[in-house]
Amino acid sequence: MQGNNNNQSKFETILQALELNQQMQRDWEEQGIVFIDSYVEDVEGDWLEKWGEDETLPEQQSKIALLARNATRMPQLFAKVGSILERCDIKPPEDIDIDLLINKIIDEFARIISSRDSSDWLFNAASTLEKICLNKSDLELATQSRSSLEQDTDDWLNIAEELLDEVEETWDIPETE
Numbered sequence: 448m449q450g451n452n453n454n455q456s457k458f459e460t461i462l463q464a465l466e467l468n469q470q471m472q473r474d475w476e477e478q479g480i481v482f483i484d485s486y487v488e489d490v491e492g493d494w495l496e497k498w499g500e501d502e503t504l505p506e507q508q509s510k511i512a513l514l515a516r517n518a519t520r521m522p523q524l525f526a527k528v529g530s531i532l533e534r535c536d537i538k539p540p541e542d543i544d545i546d547l548l549i550n551k552i553i554d555e556f557a558r559i560i561s562s563r564d565s566s567d568w569l570f571n572a573a574s575t576l577e578k579i580c581l582n583k584s585d586l587e588l589a590t591q592s593r594s595s596l597e598q599d600t601d602d603w604l605n606i607a608e609e610l611l612d613e614v615e616e617t618w619d620i621p622e623t624e
Contacts, residue, residue, distance in 0.1 A: 509561035514554075517618040524617045525549055528610060532580075535606050540582035551579050556614055573600065573607035 474482040517524075528549050539548040555575045559568055614620075 510554075510557045513557050513561045513618070513620070516621075520617050520619070521553070524553060524614060527613045527617065528552055531606065531609055531613065537580050537606070539580065543582065548579065552576060552610070553614075555579060556610065560614065560618075560620060568611055569604060569608055572611055573603040576607050576610070577603045 471482070474485060478485075514521075529545065532545075532549070532552075539545050543551075556572060559571045559575065
């Protein structure tokens with residue numbers, strides 16, 4: 448019975464969208480281009496120039512706040528990440544500088560830490576680290592052979608765990624609620 452209600456709800460949503468589309472077409476035919484004034488607030492204003500200025504998502508705000516909070520600790524973490532990558536013999540893809548690679552790793556770790564429950568940090572950090580260091584897409588990682596995937600996953604988990612330990616030791620990370 449619930450599936451039927453769900454289908455009815457989807458149908459009503461689609462029907463409303465079609466009705467709105469038809470009304471917009473009628474308004475266009477009747478009013479010409481000025482019909483847009485009925486649908487867009489401040490059409491003559493500077494909305495296009497300001498597009499996206501105040502649209503920072505909460506998880507982006509958390510990441511920015513975490514990075515700002517730890518700005519003075521960044522050189523120390525940068526050096527630690529670099530030494531771990533060197534010790535683990537991880538070299539950046541040919542088209543990426545090692546400093547850029549380390550910056551990407553730190554940026555992604557800040558995103559992970561600020562937007563996820565701490566129980567997910569390790570797995571997300573490992574998969575993110577693998578993608579960044581090997582310059583692979585999600586699709587490329589998903590199509591890897593099963594045996595190499597298991598070996599690689601263990602290696603990346605170990606490296607990610609070590610890096611997360613360094614991040615937690617170096618940074619001031621606010622408690623999650």
